Structure formats: structure tokens, C-alpha cells
Amino acid sequence: MFIQIEPESDIPIYAQLASQLIEAIARGELVGGDALPSVRSLAADLGMNMHTVNKAYHELERKEIIRIVPKSGAIVNSLSQDEIRGDHLERISVEIKPIIAEAIVLGMKPEAINKLISSIILSIKEE
Amino acid sequence: MFIQIEPESDIPIYAQLASQLIEAIARGELVGGDALPSVRSLAADLGMNMHTVNKAYHELERKEIIRIVPKSGAIVNSLSQDEIRGDHLERISVEIKPIIAEAIVLGMKPEAINKLISSIILSIKEE
DNA sequence: AAAGTGTTCTAGTATGTATAGAGCAAACGT
DNA sequence: ACGTTTGCTCTATACATACTAGAACACTTT
Incomplete structure (x- = not known):
């Protein structure tokens, strides 16, 4: 997973991260059922704070793109094969x-x- | 010009105003050459602060949708008839x-x- | 049992949003 | 010519958001 953040952008970091995760899923790099990295490991990889990654994940959860299982991890939702809701x-x-x-x-x-x-x-x- | 602002929205007021002005232009209610209301009068109409309207106008100027003439007013730009830039x-x-x-x-x-x-x-x- | 997980809490700094009031100099209308 | 209106600038206040930091908790995983 290749993510590039521009710290000087006027777009918040968590929003940049959320968008790039969505694009990765759209690209097929992440499929329904796949686990996302833990907030701590991804934060370390990207050189940002755990809470910022957590915020991005909850943004995706709010959009029902992933689901977050407390104390376990985040999993990409399988999109319903029929029509969009x-x-x-x-x-x-x-x-x-x-x-x-x-x-x-x-x-x-x-x-x-x-x-x-x-x-x-x-x-x-x-x- | 009918503008409706939702103060409780998570979208900033100035952004709501900017979007609605753009839609008014897209609808043809405002045409190239038309003058926008002064920041003071529009602020009074909408019950908001002069500075908030000013920020919305500068947002439109940044997008080159209007031009602001200091000490005079804001005018809708005439879109070039040829291709988009x-x-x-x-x-x-x-x-x-x-x-x-x-x-x-x-x-x-x-x-x-x-x-x-x-x-x-x-x-x-x-x- | 140990490590890893998301969650929650306090804390701090910086930036963005919105309001308020005042004054300025230039443009405008009569 | 004069008074009004204009956008611009400045100071100030209040509140929300963004980001980082560190710690502790309870549950899951290995």
C-alpha cells in the first residue's frame, strides 16, 4: 500500500489518508474482507500520530466503507453485489x-x- | 437571489454561501458582467457578518469565477466561449x-x- | 502469559471559523 | 462638490477543528 501525504496541503492529513485508502480500495489493492494495518503501525509507517490514523479510519467507517472491530482491527467491507444503497x-x-x-x-x-x-x-x- | 444557509451544518457558512453563489451562476440567474451585492448588504440580508461574506467572495475570486474591484464591487466573470482553461x-x-x-x-x-x-x-x- | 488491538483520557499548540467594531481611502450617485 | 457606499485593514474575542503526545484500560490474538 503506497500512501503519500502532503503535510503542507490545506487538506487535513486525516482526510488525505482517508481519500487515499478509498482510492486503494477502488483500485482493487484492498478487497472486501482484507484487514487494514493497525492504527499504531500505519501511524509509525507514515510518521504521523496514532490518533490521526484513527480519525481517518472512523471517517471510512462513517461512510460504511470499512468496519472497525474494537480491540481487534479494521476490515474492508464487502460491497453488496446488487445496487448501491x-x-x-x-x-x-x-x-x-x-x-x-x-x-x-x-x-x-x-x-x-x-x-x-x-x-x-x-x-x-x-x- | 435565494440563498439558504444552515448554521448547524458541518460545512462552514462561507463555503455554503460560495457554493450557492456558484449554483446561482450555473443556473443562469447571474450572468457575466452582473454585479454581486456588496458584502455589507448581503451580510445584512443573510444575517451574517460582513467578513464571512467577504471570505466567500474571495473564494470565488480565487476560482476566477468573479472579479473583485476594490472600492467598487464584485462582478461575475464572463466565461470564455472557447474551451475551459x-x-x-x-x-x-x-x-x-x-x-x-x-x-x-x-x-x-x-x-x-x-x-x-x-x-x-x-x-x-x-x- | 505476552504482545497487540482499538478506546479513552488529559494536555498542549496551532490553525480555522465567525463575530464585532472601527477606521481608511477610493469610487460612486446625485 | 458632497455625502454615501465600497472593499480593505486592523484589533479582539470566542469557539471549533486539527494534530501531536503520552498514558492507561480492557479485550483479542498468538
Whole structure:
């Protein structure tokens, strides 16, 4: 698992870590049932505090991407093979809407936006 | 201009305001050349502090969506009719990528994602 | 039994958010 | 020309968030 944190970014460290873990799962590097490193070991690896890693893990748990078993560890959730859940879809919509609006304002047409999305999907799976 | 702020949201007020202004522009309620309300009057309208509105305006200026003329006011930029600028495209990609990764992890397939994007685009223009 | 686990607690520093009030110099409207 | 309005700047306060640090606890794992 290759994670790179930019300490000087305006994005909080725990959020950077959470995003990169999500991308690793999207890439298939981590599959449902896989165990994440312990908060202590990952913190040591990345040179950050245990509590910061813990915060990132709870962010993923809140999004129901992993589950945390107290006193044991964190495991990647197996995604339901059927359709995406309504509350998940709703949350993604809320998160993505302001960015789509920004893209429209900056002059992107619907086709250009869809093309960008497709290329981003490919880039995630390739990396 | 109809703006609704949720003070109890975990999203900062200035960010909520900035997003809603962007959506208003995307909707066509505000067009290139239009003047935004002064920071004082909008703050009074929305029951918030002048500095908070000022911060939202500078957020839009940073994204080159409006321009701020000192001692005069804020004006919506006219978007170039040709293609979107490379740096804007890059910024939107960076903003949208982690959300796309989240959608993939939660089980959305590329077609479902593109369908969601299209429906969001329509919802922005309709509201 | 020993090591490892997430959790919880206190503590401290730094940064971000939001409010408040005041004053400035330039631009604007009449 | 004059008074108002404008964005900008400054000081200040209050609160929340981010990050680090160290310690202890109770349960799980080996």
C-alpha cells in the first residue's frame, strides 16, 4: 500500500489518508474482507500520530466503507453485489453537486463533464 | 437571489454561501458582467457578518469565477466561449476524484456514475 | 502469559471559523 | 462638490477543528 501525504496541503492529513485508502480500495489493492494495518503501525509507517490514523479510519467507517472491530482491527467491507444503497447515493450526490456547478460555471458542457468523469474513472483504476 | 444557509451544518457558512453563489451562476440567474451585492448588504440580508461574506467572495475570486474591484464591487466573470482553461480543468479533476473513488467503492459502475452526473447537471439547471 | 488491538483520557499548540467594531481611502450617485 | 457606499485593514474575542503526545484500560490474538 503506497500512501503519500502532503503535510503542507490545506487538506487535513486525516482526510488525505482517508481519500487515499478509498482510492486503494477502488483500485482493487484492498478487497472486501482484507484487514487494514493497525492504527499504531500505519501511524509509525507514515510518521504521523496514532490518533490521526484513527480519525481517518472512523471517517471510512462513517461512510460504511470499512468496519472497525474494537480491540481487534479494521476490515474492508464487502460491497453488496446488487445496487448501491439510497443513502450512499444521496451522500455522493450532495458531495459532487457543488463541483459540477463549478464545472458548468467555468464553461464545461455536459459532454465535456461526462468525458472528464470517464477519464477519472480510468485513471483511478490504472494507478 | 435565494440563498439558504444552515448554521448547524458541518460545512462552514462561507463555503455554503460560495457554493450557492456558484449554483446561482450555473443556473443562469447571474450572468457575466452582473454585479454581486456588496458584502455589507448581503451580510445584512443573510444575517451574517460582513467578513464571512467577504471570505466567500474571495473564494470565488480565487476560482476566477468573479472579479473583485476594490472600492467598487464584485462582478461575475464572463466565461470564455472557447474551451475551459487547463488549470481550471486540473482543479476540478482534483476536487472530484476522491468522490468518484468513493462511488466506485460503494459499488457504482461507470454507467451509473455517468447517469448520476447527468441527472445532477439537469437538477442544477432546473432549480 | 505476552504482545497487540482499538478506546479513552488529559494536555498542549496551532490553525480555522465567525463575530464585532472601527477606521481608511477610493469610487460612486446625485 | 458632497455625502454615501465600497472593499480593505486592523484589533479582539470566542469557539471549533486539527494534530501531536503520552498514558492507561480492557479485550483479542498468538
